[in-house]
Structure formats: structure tokens, C-alpha cells
Amino acid sequence: MKHSEALFREDAQLRECGATLLRIDERGLLLDRTVFYPQGGGQAGDSGELLLPDGRVLVLADTRKGKDEGGRGGDEILHLPAAGQEALLAELSAGQPVSARINWERRFAHMRFHTATHLLCALVPQPVDGCSITAGYARLDFHMSEPLDKDALTAGLARLVAEAHPVSQRWISDAELDANPSLVRSMSVQPPRGSGRVRLLEIAGVDLQPCGGTHVSNTAEIGAVIVTKLEKKSAMTRRVVLGFAQEGEA
Template sequence: MVDDTPPGSGVELFREDAQRRECSARIVTLDERGLRLDRTVFYPHGGGQAGDRGELELDDGRRLAIIDTRKGEQPGEIVHVPAPGQEPLWRALAPGTAVTARIDWARRHRHMRFHTATHLLCALVPHPVDGCSITADYARLDFHMTEPLDKDELSAGLARLVAQAHPVRQRWISDAELDANPGLVRSMSVQPPRGTGQVRLLEIVGVDLQPCGGTHVANTAEIGAVIVTKVEKKSAMTRRVVLGFAADIAR
């Protein structure tokens, strides 16, 4: 993959290219919480989606395993959390050290497939979302509603939208544009990421359009066979829908 982003640009590379698996970078700061890079492909935990795992490879071939990625205290700050037992290695590093940041792609791709599937689910269940979780093993959405949901009907609807191979696109709008169109926001519990003056919209062409800062596949066909594994009544006003991959359940 051609690395055409200038070093030191401070770019969150996953925002524009979720397919990117690695990048060159330099350490900016490090402390007991972890390491911060001048740019990264690692997605930090947020919006219900789990943070990436992977590794930072030094020029001499040594590798530092990253067990999690978290948002820092400052806007745009991303903290790469080293796996336990590596303190002698990472504490000896210094700002300016060059690394290759490489994500666990298999895990990230599952996040992307599940996250895109939750957008399809939003199209099938036209109610506000008041909770979500996207991991490599499952995804769930909590809908603010009282009506019952049918697991088989939802699975059939997901299969139809996946098979129709809808393109998945993104574009940016200003905070003011979002404020003028509050109906775009489906989530009650997680607000669109702000702070830069613009908000990213995720569009599944002909299916769904809403603000989202997560990572997604490029076409619904890439999701593969996903099914509803459970529908629960969590409260008088909440219905939980849990998704899984059919291949995992068949094992």
C-alpha cells in the first residue's frame, strides 16, 4: 500500500480509509496510559465500537503489542495501550521514534462488518437507538420502543439488504448543517463526534443516512451472512437486538 500521507500531519487515517491496515508514524508522547502517535490507523473506542488492537513495529524489528486504543483527554488525542508485560520496551522509547503502526485486520474487519450491519438494522427498525455495542464477536442495538420485534423477520431483512449490495459512502457536513437537520441523528445515547466544526455522515445508498464516526465496509455485500441471534425486552421502553455472523453460530 502506498503511504502518501505526509509524516507529522496528525491525521486519523481510519476516518477516510477504513481499509488501511498500517502506516508509518512517529511517537509524540508516552506515559503510563500509553503512546500517542503523530498519525494512526488505530480506531479508538467510541460510538459503541471497540478500540483496535495490533502492534507498533520499530525500525530494528522489535514489536510492541497494542491491546486497546482509547481516546485521550484532549480532542483528537488517541492513546495506544500496550499489552501487559512490555514495560521495559515501551518505557525506553522516546518522542520522535519512528514506528510502523499495524492493526489486527481480521478483528477490525469484523468490527466494520458488524458496524455496517447495525446501520441496516436501523433501517429495518425505525426507532431511536438508546444503546449499542460493536465487538468482534457480536453487535447489539437497544431501540427505544414498545412494539415486539420478530427475530426471523429481521434476519430476513438483513439478508435482503446484504444481498442487494448497496454501496456505502461517507461525506462531511458542518455542525450547523447537522443542527438544521436534527432528524439525521438516530442515537439517544451516543452523540455524533464534534469538535472540528464538521461531522461525518455515513450513507448506505438507498437505505440509511446518519452521522457516524466508526469504521464500515464499502458495500453491504461485504458484511456477509449476519443474523439476529436474540431479541430481548430490556425494559418497558427498550428492545435489544443482538447480531452474530452465521458462520460463527454454525460452528
């Protein structure tokens, strides 16, 4: 499989980049480098557009990871075109230069919600066995039987957002992660091993765990988030759903 340089892993604030089209087929478009985050780890993939040298625009509806021969996610990042662009797609070929530009409003919502779920992990120190992060809501499923308090969690999130904790990332080796298994909070999504290093997401004084998603650089950027729903999904699963506060709710 061909490797796609994932620029978002080092800088989630990048909105656009120049790239070269490596391949185009029924699976999607493969670029040599990209700012588009592919669906994974519970976070939805980016949408956006490819700008061609002649000024035309190809709309991209989603981004997914390619599959290796074993059917597992590989290093390829596939950009999926929106429907109805067959004529333009037929004119594209490998080697063409393009500019890849994400839908920033959608991505920034993902970043805000994803960082908020890390705050939620700090407020509910229990293993996570399910996660979903979209532009409209986020949810975490905690492996626990005790009830949770909706108002207390919302107040805790507001406090951590207002405290403006810096958010940063660093890389550790697979061996360092194996020596510190308590860093892994998720039961359902394990950090990818095999490349020799794993990315840690740190919210200063609040949370530290492996994560490959995109995040804001300070908790203050999250803005007003509230717990919109608490659900008992099973005897050992409590679901917490987050939403952005509407005017008057914060």
C-alpha cells in the same frame, strides 16, 4: 492536547501506516498519525502492533481516546500496550519512527458488524438508546415498546446484504446537521460538534446518519449475519443482538 491524525476516518481499509512517536507515558503511546480506531460510539478499539526500526514489535492491546481537561474525549488517540513489555517500553522515546499495524481480522469484524447495525436501523425505524460493537457480536437497543420478529429481521438483513448497496461517507457542517436533526438516530451518543464538520455515513438507498466508526464499502462485504437474540430490557427498550452466521445458519 496534541492532535493525532486519524487516517481511518478517510479510509477504513488502511491496515498500516508510518508514524512518529510523540509521547509515551502511563496513559499510553501517542503517535502523530494512526490507522488505529479508538473505542467510541459503541465500537471497540483496535488492537495490533507497533513495528520498530530495528525489527522488534510492541504488541498493542487496545486503543482509547485521550481526555481533555474537562474529562471529555479529546483529539489524542492513545495506543495501550499489552502487559509484560516494560523492558521494551523503557527504551522508547519521543521522536522515534514506527509503523502502526492493526489486527485486521478484528477490525474487519468491527466494520462488518458496524455496517450491519446501520442496516438494522433501516429495518427498525426507531430511536437508538444503546449500542455495542465488538468482534464477536453487535447489539442495538431501540427505544420502543412494540415486539420485534427475529426471523423477519434476519431475513431483512440478508436481503440488504445481498442487494450489495454501496457504502460511502461525506462531511457536512455543524450548521447543516443542526438544520436536519432527523439525521441523528442515536439518543445515547450524539455526533461530535465543535470541529466545524460532522461525518455522515450513507448506505445508498438504505440509511443516512452521522457516524464516526469504521465500515465496509459495500453491504455485500458484511456476509451472513443473523439476529441471535431479542430482549425486552424495559417497557420502552428492545434489544437486538447480531452475530455472524455459522455454516448452515445463513
